[in-house]
Amino acid sequence: MREIEIKLRVKDLKPLEQQLTERGCQLSNPIRQHDVIYSKAGSTVEWENSQEGDIIPRIRKEDDKIEFNIKQQRTSELDNIEYETKVEDGEAVHQMLFLL
DSSP: OEEEOOOOOOSOHHHHHHHHHHTTOOOOOOOOOEEEEOOGGGOSHHHHTOOTTOEEEEEEEETTEEEEEEEEEOSSSSEEEEEEEEOSOHHHHHHHHHHO
């Protein structure tokens, strides 16, 4: 799947929510996610300044769900190729990635 992500700073969310609703958007309830991103030697530089071709693996926990996700950066515009799958044992996947 190809993912294009847009991030915006919003000072007052209510007017934006109203405008989006008026245009037919359906907003979900807020969600809480816990991400563990894997990099060489624990460096944050790889994902903070990712460049075209960089590959970023991640384990994401959301409620009772655990997913393994891997992204390949396509451009510097948060345009990624992304694959993800549900994981039964997040700790086992964590240990596998830690070994890599």
